[in-house]
Amino acid sequence: MAGPTISRRQLSGVLRRLRRERQMTLEQVAERLEWSTAKVSNFETGRTAKPSVTDVSALLRVYDISAGSPEDRAILALVRQSRQRGRWAQYGDVLTGEYAGLEEEASRISSYEPIVIPGLLQTPEYARLHMQSASAPRVDSEIDRTVEARVQRQEEVLQGSAPELWMIIDENALRRMVVDQEVMRGQIDHLITVSEDLTNAITVQVLPVATSFHSGLVGPFVILEYADEDIAPFVFLETDTDGLYLEREEEVSRYRRLFEQAQSVALGPQDSVQLMHGLTT
Template identity: 40%
Template sequence: MNARRSPTIRRRRLGAELRRHREAAGVTIDVVAERLGFSPSKVSRIETGHNSATPRDVSELLTFYGVETHEAQELVQIAREARQKGWWHPYSAVLVGAYVGLEAAARRVRTYEQQVIPGLLQTENYALAMIRAARSSDSVKEIDRRVHVRLARQSLLTQDDAVDLHVVLDEAVLSRPVGGDDVMREQLARLIEVHEQPNVTLQVLPFAAGAHAGMDGPFTILDFPDPGDADVVYAENATGGLFLEKEEELKKYHSIFDALASAALGPEESTRMLAMLMKEPLWRSRPRDSGST
C-alpha cells in the first residue's frame, strides 16, 4: 500500500472513531466487552490504535453502538486498510513501537535533537556507527537491518508528496564525531546538502543560546494531512519512546518547539556554521583528556 496511507495511522483513526461512537452510545468498555465476548483489554487496545481490529469486529462494535450503514461501511473499509502491511513490516523485529508507521503518514515532522543527527538526515556511515555504539549487543545482521530501515525512511524527503521536515539541532550534536573524523565530515556535508531541499528546514541551536526550552530532552512532533488525525509527540528513550496525544501535552510541545526555533540560528546562518565546522571541526580543536593532572 502507499506509504502515505500508513496502516498505523488508519488504525489510530479507526480507534478514535470507535471510541467516539462508544461514548456517544453511553456504554463503557466493560459493557462492550461483556456483550460482545471481547476482553476489556482488547476493546481498549483497539480504541487506542495499539491493536488492529478485524472488519468483523468493527462491524459488530458499530452495530452495538447503533451506527448507520453508510458510516459503518466506511469504518469497516478503514479496518481492512489498517490490517495491510507497511513497507517496514519485514523489519518489525528490529523496530520498537509505532513511530515509523506514524512518520510514514505525517505531513510535517518537527524535531529537536541534542545528541544525534535525526534519522531522516543520517548518512549510512553515521547511522552504522551510531547504531553499533548504542546497540552493542545486537548481531551484525540486526544492525544492518536497522541501518537499512533508517535509510529507507529517508525516501519521505524526496517522494512526490514529500514530508516537510523542520529540525532544530543542538550544537552538541555537531561537536561529537560519531564514527570518526571522515564519517562526521561526510555527515556535515549531508546536512549542508539538504539545505537546498525546499521541504527541509535545518537550524542549529548554538551553545551561546545558554539555557533553553528544550533542556528536558529531544522530541518529535508529527502532524498529519487529515484534520481528523490529531498531532502526536514522540519522546524517544532507550526502550522505544513515549507517545503523547493529550491536548495540553501537544500545546506544551508546540510552544517548546517554537521557542527553540526562535532561539536557534536561522537556516542560512546554520548552513554557514556547518560549512565552518567542516573546515575547523570542534572535536579536533578539543583534544581528549589524557588523564594527567
C-alpha cells in the same frame, strides 16, 4: 492506501468521534453491546491490535451507521487495512514498535535533537558510526539491517507526498563523534545540501552552544502531526526498546511550546547553513 499502523490510529479516532457525537459514554456503549468498558476503550485508543470487522460493525450499529452505507464501507475498509502486514514488518528484527509506520504517514514532523543527527537526515556512514559507538554496540549484521531500514525509511518518508520537516539540531550534535572527521564532514555536507534545496519541505535550524536554552533537559523529542483530523498528533520520546507516545492534549501542547521556544532561540536557516559551512572548513 495507508499502512496498517496509521489505519488503526485513524479507525480509533473515527470511533472515538462517533461516540462523542452521539453523546454516549464508554459505559453506555459497553452496556448496549454487553462488552466490558475496557474493550470499548481499547478500540478508541488503538490497543486492539487486530480489530475484527464483526466487532466494529457492532459498534457502528450502536452509532446508527447503516450497514452498507458509504460511511460504513469506508470505516470497515480501515479495519481491513489495519489487519494487513505492514511494509516495515520485514525489519521487525531491528525496528521495534510502530513508529516507522506512523512517521511515514505524518504531514508534519517537528524534531528537537540535542545529541545526534535526526534519523531522517542521517547519512548511512553516520548512522553506522553512531551505532558502532553506542554504549551497547550491535553486531555488524544487525547494524547492516538497521542502516538498510533507515535508508528505506528516508526514501519512503522524504519522497512522494513528503511531510514538512522542521529539524532543530544542537551544535554539540554536529561536533560529536570527531573520531572520524570524514564521516562527520559528509554528514554536515548532507545537512547543508538538504537545507539549501528549495524543492523540499525541510527546514534545519542549529541551536548554537552559546544559546541559553534549557528545555534540552527533557531530551530529544519528535512531534508528529497528520492531515486527517481523526488522527491526533502525538509526541514521541525514543528509548532503546521503542519509545514513549505522549498523546494527551496537554502533553502535546507542552512540547509544542518547547519546540517554539527552541525555534525562537536557534539560528535561522541561512545562519545555520553558514555555521555548518564553518565546521567543514
